[in-house]
Amino acid sequence: MRKMSGAEAILECLKLEGVEVIFGLPGGVLLPLYDALYDSDIRHILVRHEQAAAHAADGYARATGRVGVCLATSGPGATNLVTGIATAYMDSVPLVAMTGQVPTNLIGKDAFQEADITGITIPITKHSYLVKDAKDLPRVFREAFHIARTGRPGPVLIDLPRDVTVGELDFSYPDLDLPGYNPTIGVHKLQIKKAAQVLMEAKRPVIYAGGGVRYASASKELLGLAEKVKAPVTTTLMGVGCFPEDNPLSLGMLGMHGTKYANYAIQESDLIVAVGARFDDRVTGKIAGFAPSATIVHIDVDPAEIGKNVKVDVPIVGDAKSALEELTEAVEPKPWSAWNDKVSAWKKDHPLSYEKSEDVIKPQMVMETIYELCPEAIIVTEVGQNQMWAAQFFTHKDPHRFISSGGLGTMGYGFPAAIGAQMARPDSTVFDIAGDGSFQMNIQELATAVLNDIPVKVAVMNNGVLGMVRQWQTLFYEKRYSGTTLGNIPDFVKVAEAYGALGLRATRPSEVEPVLKKAIDSDRPTVIDFVIPTDEMVLPMVPAGASLSETLELEG
Amino acid sequence: MKHTIAAIVENKPGVLVRIAGLFSRRGFNIDSLTVGTTDNPDYSRMTITVRADEVVLEQVTKQLNKLVNVIRVSELKPESSVGRELAIIKVNAKKETRSEIMQIVSVFRATIIDVSPKSMIVEVTGSEGKINAIERLLRQFGIMELARTGKVSMVRGSKVIKT
Numbered sequence: 001m002r003k004m005s006g007a008e009a010i011l012e013c014l015k016l017e018g019v020e021v022i023f024g025l026p027g028g029v030l031l032p033l034y035d036a037l038y039d040s041d042i043r044h045i046l047v048r049h050e051q052a053a054a055h056a057a058d059g060y061a062r063a064t065g066r067v068g069v070c071l072a073t074s075g076p077g078a079t080n081l082v083t084g085i086a087t088a089y090m091d092s093v094p095l096v097a098m099t100g101q102v103p104t105n106l107i108g109k110d111a112f113q114e115a116d117i118t119g120i121t122i123p124i125t126k127h128s129y130l131v132k133d134a135k136d137l138p139r140v141f142r143e144a145f146h147i148a149r150t151g152r153p154g155p156v157l158i159d160l161p162r163d164v165t166v167g168e169l170d171f172s173y174p175d176l177d178l179p180g181y182n183p184t185i186g187v188h189k190l191q192i193k194k195a196a197q198v199l200m201e202a203k204r205p206v207i208y209a210g211g212g213v214r215y216a217s218a219s220k221e222l223l224g225l226a227e228k229v230k231a232p233v234t235t236t237l238m239g240v241g242c243f244p245e246d247n248p249l250s251l252g253m254l255g256m257h258g259t260k261y262a263n264y265a266i267q268e269s270d271l272i273v274a275v276g277a278r279f280d281d282r283v284t285g286k287i288a289g290f291a292p293s294a295t296i297v298h299i300d301v302d303p304a305e306i307g308k309n310v311k312v313d314v315p316i317v318g319d320a321k322s323a324l325e326e327l328t329e330a331v332e333p334k335p336w337s338a339w340n341d342k343v344s345a346w347k348k349d350h351p352l353s354y355e356k357s358e359d360v361i362k363p364q365m366v367m368e369t370i371y372e373l374c375p376e377a378i379i380v381t382e383v384g385q386n387q388m389w390a391a392q393f394f395t396h397k398d399p400h401r402f403i404s405s406g407g408l409g410t411m412g413y414g415f416p417a418a419i420g421a422q423m424a425r426p427d428s429t430v431f432d433i434a435g436d437g438s439f440q441m442n443i444q445e446l447a448t449a450v451l452n453d454i455p456v457k458v459a460v461m462n463n464g465v466l467g468m469v470r471q472w473q474t475l476f477y478e479k480r481y482s483g484t485t486l487g488n489i490p491d492f493v494k495v496a497e498a499y500g501a502l503g504l505r506a507t508r509p510s511e512v513e514p515v516l517k518k519a520i521d522s523d524r525p526t527v528i529d530f531v532i533p534t535d536e537m538v539l540p541m542v543p544a545g546a547s548l549s550e551t552l553e554l555e556g
Numbered sequence: 557m558k559h560t561i562a563a564i565v566e567n568k569p570g571v572l573v574r575i576a577g578l579f580s581r582r583g584f585n586i587d588s589l590t591v592g593t594t595d596n597p598d599y600s601r602m603t604i605t606v607r608a609d610e611v612v613l614e615q616v617t618k619q620l621n622k623l624v625n626v627i628r629v630s631e632l633k634p635e636s637s638v639g640r641e642l643a644i645i646k647v648n649a650k651k652e653t654r655s656e657i658m659q660i661v662s663v664f665r666a667t668i669i670d671v672s673p674k675s676m677i678v679e680v681t682g683s684e685g686k687i688n689a690i691e692r693l694l695r696q697f698g699i700m701e702l703a704r705t706g707k708v709s710m711v712r713g714s715k716v717i718k719t
């Protein structure tokens with residue numbers, strides 16, 4: 001046992017949890033903690049807006065599977081984290097968010113910069129703590145990291161009143177004692193047997209894999225099962241990359257902007273094996289019309305996901321890795337079947353495609369070129385059309401190399417998340433595939449990237465509009481473009497240069513490859529302004545509320 | 557369909573907010589909720605009655621179980637459990653009506669816990685149905701005020717919901 005201050009204890013806990021970097025921005029109540037940080041080996045990245053601290057910690061976590069950590073001061077600092085915490089919550093990202101708080105004797109008095117951040121974040125955290133006594137710090141941090149990373153991961157918030165950070169304690173790191181927290185480990189043998197049986201009997205199986213596969217690091221096991229029984233695999237946006245898209249069994253992404261062949265396969269299947277996916281409405285379309293003749297096996301670590309949106313025939317609660325491993329062992333190999341031929345024919349007849357052009361830059365072509373030049377790149381995305389093109393036209397093979405805000409769909413997520421991912425993977429090339437609207441939501445983080453030599457490449461698909469919303473106006477609102485025109489400012493090259501980053505622009509297809517090469521070769525943060533047509537759409541598309549069989553057909 | 561759930565929860569600040577918030581956020585309908593400490597002061601016991609079909613009830617139970625401060629959640633089936641509510645009812649009571657009120661009170665094995673020239677307070681425990689019945693009967697005299705707890709409930713026999 002060692003005597004130390006609350007602030008020192010907090011840093012000691014972070015070290016014991018293996019934290020190397022935290023993203024944050026200080027304020028009055030955090031002064032004691034920032035003072036202790038001054039002497040610490042833990043790296044602190046000063047952001048320009050706390051939202052970016054949360055997203056950066058989130059990107060760090062998604063790129064590594066480790067817990068990301070962010071820090072903000074009381075009141076407005078804490079509330080600025082809210083969007084980032086909600087983003088992490090919706091996508092089950094392990095995150096510890098620390099917030100400063102007014103001293104305990106002022107809590108509840110509407111003190112200067114007081115906000116009830118534990119109250120505000122109850123619906124968007126896995127758990128939260130308001131620490132009232134410095135003695136509790138080691139226990140709280142031990143629990144918070146454990147809860148964030150185990151079971152179905154998620155964000156945990158720790159609110160730290162100023163007096164707690166200056167209080168004294170005898171430091172010792174306690175054992176866990178969480179009687180109410182028992183994430184399922186191990187899987188039910190009988191359920192595996194049942195699943196194996198329906199899988200053996202199925203004539204038209206499809207595996208539907210989501211973000212749970214990435215968090216369980218179960219890509220290898222997924223491939224093992226799919227190849228053994230020759231089951232085609234489709235992934236959600238969160239699951240992109242957890243099955244190699246160049247594998248003949250891959251169907252790519254399903255759902256609203258999924259491939260036609262994935263959606264056709266789902267609709268005609270007689271068995272769906274859902275793994276770490278939650279039957280979200282963007283995936284299922286009209287739920288009543290989803291996979292009408294399929295038996296459903298659902299593997300999920302969170303029992304509450306099973307039976308939440310669809311009726312499940314064979315529920316398997318447990319870790320995706322062990323469940324897939326055991327299921328693979330329990331089945332006999334199956335040969336390539338008539339079903340596989342049918343699916344392959346769909347793939348051939350309805351590939352993802354776009355009209356190529358010699359005159360204007362097609363965003364889909366930019367994605368393909370990035371893949372050709374840098375297949376190992378980590379692709380982080382913003383939200384909107386840019387995000388869908390990035391999911392569709394880059395060939396994804398590794399879930400930790402595709403990072404996107406799926407559940408909340410947070411514009412402004414991509415750039416700070418890319419900064420976090422780059423911090424985690426300094427040797428990788430990290431792209432933020434951006435929209436001009438989304439990028440402007442956290443564009444100030446260029447300062448963070450430049451000052452800390454974080455060489456993220458921001459590829460702006462600059463269509464001058466809030467493209468995805470505008471696409472809906474084109475299709476469903478008679479081209480009444482209400483509130484979706486951004487105007488062609490700012491000049492992103494000049495903005496980049498103003499911050500000391502490298503700014504590049506491509507306006508013609510022939511410039512795409514040279515500009516990308518320049519960006520990839522540069523060791524500086526880079527913004528590339530790709531000027532793309534305003535009217536380019538994301539296709540195919542299943543309209544909201546329609547069933548997956550009802551792909552929108554556009555003429556002319 | 558009404559269901560009764562008993563939840564053993566950690567006796568810590570904020571737990572009630574987490575549970576109430578969960579119900580409102582996910583659109584579960586609470587009919588009543590009672591809380592009190594158990595024989596172990598570290599834990600409280602909540603009895604929650606919800607209106608839900610089987611699918612929603614399963615979600616309620618699973619979502620409650622996800623809360624870190626919730627130790628155990630069990631459904632109490634009406635056929636294998638006992639449940640009691642308590643109500644105290646202030647009724648208008650004039651000289652002429654007093655004896656009639658006292659008759660009703662005795663039929664229901666309720667008690668009078670306060671008397672004034674113009675009023676009486678009746679205390680009654682029992683099932684929800686019994687309390688509804690006495691309330692209905694007392695209404696004719698004019699109910700001035702009524703306070704009712706939610707239900708507390710327990711499994712019959714030696715089986716227990718442990719902390």
Ligand SMILES: Cc1ncc(C[n+]2csc(CCOP(=O)(O)OP(=O)(O)O)c2C)c(N)n1
Pocket residue numbers: 382383384385386387409410411412434435436437438439461463465466467468469
């Ligand atoms: C914070 C936030 N506000 C609003 C939205 C609604 N929204 C979804 S996509 C989109 C347009 C995004 O525009 P841009 O970043 O330029 O991407 P594009 O679709 O043009 O590629 C909007 C406004 C959102 N997802 N997030």
Ligand SMILES: [Mg+2]
Pocket residue numbers: 435436437461462463464465466467
């Ligand atoms: Mg745009």
